[in-house]
Amino acid sequence: MASFIIEGGHPLSGTITPQGAKNEALEVICATLLTPGRVVIGNIPDIRDVNNLMQLLKDIGVRVERLERGTYAFCAGELNLDYLESDEFVRKCSSLRGSVLMIGPLLARYGKAVVAKPGGDKIGRRRLDTHFLGFKQLGASFSHAEERNVYEISAPQLTGCYMLLDEASVTGTANIIMAAVLAKGRTTIYNAACEPYIQQLCRLLNAMGARIGGIGSNLLTIEGVDSLHGASHTILPDMIEVGSFIGMAAMVGNGIRIKDVSVRNLGIIPDSFRRLGVHIDIEGDDLVIPHQDHYVVDSFIDGTIMTLSDAPWPGLTPDLLSVLIVVATQARGSVLFHQKMFESRLFFVDKLIDMGAQIILCDPHRAVVVGHDHRRRLRGGRMASPDIRAGIALLIAAMSASGNSRIDNIEQIDRGYEDIEKRLAPLGAHIKRVDWP
Numbered sequence: 001m002a003s004f005i006i007e008g009g010h011p012l013s014g015t016i017t018p019q020g021a022k023n024e025a026l027e028v029i030c031a032t033l034l035t036p037g038r039v040v041i042g043n044i045p046d047i048r049d050v051n052n053l054m055q056l057l058k059d060i061g062v063r064v065e066r067l068e069r070g071t072y073a074f075c076a077g078e079l080n081l082d083y084l085e086s087d088e089f090v091r092k093c094s095s096l097r098g099s100v101l102m103i104g105p106l107l108a109r110y111g112k113a114v115v116a117k118p119g120g121d122k123i124g125r126r127r128l129d130t131h132f133l134g135f136k137q138l139g140a141s142f143s144h145a146e147e148r149n150v151y152e153i154s155a156p157q158l159t160g161c162y163m164l165l166d167e168a169s170v171t172g173t174a175n176i177i178m179a180a181v182l183a184k185g186r187t188t189i190y191n192a193a194c195e196p197y198i199q200q201l202c203r204l205l206n207a208m209g210a211r212i213g214g215i216g217s218n219l220l221t222i223e224g225v226d227s228l229h230g231a232s233h234t235i236l237p238d239m240i241e242v243g244s245f246i247g248m249a250a251m252v253g254n255g256i257r258i259k260d261v262s263v264r265n266l267g268i269i270p271d272s273f274r275r276l277g278v279h280i281d282i283e284g285d286d287l288v289i290p291h292q293d294h295y296v297v298d299s300f301i302d303g304t305i306m307t308l309s310d311a312p313w314p315g316l317t318p319d320l321l322s323v324l325i326v327v328a329t330q331a332r333g334s335v336l337f338h339q340k341m342f343e344s345r346l347f348f349v350d351k352l353i354d355m356g357a358q359i360i361l362c363d364p365h366r367a368v369v370v371g372h373d374h375r376r377r378l379r380g381g382r383m384a385s386p387d388i389r390a391g392i393a394l395l396i397a398a399m400s401a402s403g404n405s406r407i408d409n410i411e412q413i414d415r416g417y418e419d420i421e422k423r424l425a426p427l428g429a430h431i432k433r434v435d436w437p
Contacts, residue, residue: 003408004421007430008380008401011254011291014427018242018261019045019418020070020235024197026098027174028204028233029053032062032074033105034178035208037230042071044235048415053098060084084114090150100171103131103153104178107140112154130165130172137163138176138183160185160224168193168218168312174201181210183224192220195313196236196265207231237262240319241417242287243269244392247323248424249289250278251330251400256427258287267314272324274298275306276331294373297333309338318345322393325349329357329378330400331371338366348390351383355401380405388416395420399429 020043029050032039044050046069054072058064061079066072083089084106093099093115106113132142132151140155160183165172173193178201180187192198194217202215208231211223242261249256250273263270263285270280270287277295281288297306310318318341328335329352339345346367349359355378358370372378380403385391391413398405407413410433413420421431 001408001436002410003406003434003436004395004398004410004413005432005434006380006395006398006405006407008398008403008405009377010252010399010428010430012248012252012256012399012424012427012429013254015257015259016245016423016427017259018237018245019047021045021197021238022047022049022240022416023170024200024235025050026053026101027197027201028235029057029074030098030101030105031178031201031204031208033057033076033079033102034109034182034205035228035230036075036077037208037228039074039204039208039230040067040071040232041074042232042234044070044072045238046070046418048411049096049098052092052096056089056092056096056099056102059089059092079110081110087148090114090148094149100128100131101175101178103135103151104175107135107153107155108158108179108182111156112152115151115153128172130167130169131175133166134163134172134176134189135179137161138179138187140179158183158224160187160222162188163190165189165191167191170195170198173198177201177205177212177220177222180222181205181212181224181228182226183222185224187222187224189220189222190218192218193312194218195317196239196267200233200236204231204233207233236265239266239269240317240389242266243273243320244323244396244417246270246273246278246280246287246289247327247393247396248399250276250292250295250327251396253289254291256289258289260285261287263287268316269320272308272316272320273327275308276324276327276335277333278327295331297328297331297335297371299333305334305336307336307338310340319389321345322348322389323396325359325367325369326352326393326397328369328371329359329397330374332373334368334370336366336368340365345387345390348386348394351381351394352378352397354383355379355381355397357397377402379403382406382408384408385410385412388412392417392420395431399431
């Protein structure tokens, strides 16, 4: 078990570059299962969730070769299908939510898949219905083996069809796309997730020989092909990490440049911080956040209180609400945050309240933050990270607080952020990692 010890109150300045996108990495790495050809992927982040997924692919027989830092070649020539039935495989899947993205490729290429109920963040119920309903419409049958808590899915031949997804699930859309590219005939997916990482997955699959149209929209058409071949792909910068760095710059920044962020793929993220009064300049493909003594929350045109809520792309990603809440604690003004997707994700605000933040938790989905306007700093304390995004939000809060703080369970932060304490140290952060017996 490891913890961060943070000495708060040190301003950050300088330049930092975001890592490759975690969520895209999980999708495109699983896509390599669709072909025996060699797929080269660059800008892969060195983080716990991605490394565990690559190890899982190695366990089932995928050859994974490190070409250079962040670049790997994958070759899924011959897989050990018997291992997919083993209790060891089930156990590993149960601790890694990204393993659910293996279902579609395995089903498409081998006609069967056995996947455990996946683990991951403790942020509320994350159902798999969209995945299974999509597979079922493509012709798959599935059953739940309760004694092992695994899902057994089979389909001798997937057949394309029209489907209207019950929700714009990102992982559900990715899984169904990967299953449909080798299905017989045409598949049309309406209400598909269309975020940049789904677009990137589609571009990789097309480079491998798939025929996917409508990329970037919520209506995808997929003409099934008999097989796919190798290709090369580069992962986008992680928009969630970019947003996290914007939050740090607002709270404790003394002038920070975030380099090579792929501005066109950030969507509404910069404007969401601007609504809290954070000044952001765009210079080429960089974001520059100058020091601000005060940032003032906007109000709506009719004068009502600002509300920020999550929504499917191109709306605001739920992964950044935790960071935005922390930033709002030092803004001038009040904000209502509405987290619609996960019923447990706002519970971390109790830790911010213990640090002195003025937050009213209305219910599991809504919280009102009354900003301090830097008149009163948060105070350091001891806390634990309940999930990846709450963990980075608490780290930002601790960096701005007076005194020292300790954050336990930082393995959650490691799942999504590569060497975060080492990368922030050159900017002036005082963060020490401590391993406990």
